[in-house]
Amino acid sequence: MTEIVSARSLVATIRALPIKVRPSNAIGIHPKYVHQVVELAFMGVVSAWEEFIERSLVRYVAGAQTDTGYAPIQKVGRADNIQHAYELLSQDSGYNPLKNYLKVSDAKWVRRTADFYFSAHPYSCLQSQTDFLKHASSIRNRVAHSSEKCRASFKDTAVYFLQPANGNLVQGFGPGALLLLPVQRHFSQQAIQAGLSHFDAYMDGYEVLANQIVP
Incomplete structure (x- = not known):
């Protein structure tokens, strides 16, 4: 994913600034702007990851192979083309990729769907x-929205990674701060x-x- 390379380069550049x-007249950048750049870089990679999952799954169903010649083992015949693959995956004969979407943010849906179409596939990872x-x-x-639901979900995530005393976070603690902290657990x-950092660990993980999904 070229987006990972770009995000890493952007974050490394912004973090190198004083x-x-x-x-003051001194050259430098306020920490909140560093956090904002890191957050946007991370958001871009997550969005690119979901697009990557969708594009790879659709193309595998249509019978595509990777540059190394890999292709999942299909249980039934392949789709006639990309549009047909979208229709099969969505179970909607009128599927429009510009208006509709596949549930690729749901890893469980991706695995189960791949299990249905393939007898062997890389999405098991x-x-x-x-x-x-x-x-x-x-x-x-949380980067994209400030709703109570997103705030609560992000707090659960931060506590999951950091396990602060009594489950309390510093007031105003946000995604950028979490992403720049060193990993302590779950990696x-x-x-x-x-x-x-959590940012770099996530980039490595993605x-x-x-590379496992498109070897």
Whole structure:
């Protein structure tokens, strides 16, 4: 996913700038703007991931192969074309990709749908990543919306990753702050020992999954 490379580069560039909390003539950027850039970069990757899942699934159903020649083993005949694949996956003969959408943000739906069409497929890798993907959606949704539901969901995600005392977060704690903190749990031991931020750990995780789905 080229979006991962772009997001990493953008975040690395913004984090390399000196921090300036108070107005002055010194060169620097306020932390809140760093957080905003990180949040938008992360939101872009999550959106790109969902588009990647949709495009790969649709094309696999239509019989496409990867550049390495890989293709899932189909149970029945393949779709006639991309539009036909959308109609099969949505179970809607009038499906319009510009107006309708597939439930690709739901990893369980993706796995079950792939199980229906293929006897062997790469989407099985999503089964062990349910929490990873669910909390990524929670972070993305909080960046995009400030509803009570999104706020509550994000708080659950932050507590899940950080386990603060009594489950309390610092007032005003947001997605950017979480993404820039080093991972403490729920990621690989290698990521924890390397002191990766939640942003970088998520980028690594998405990259691994993408390479498994389109090998």
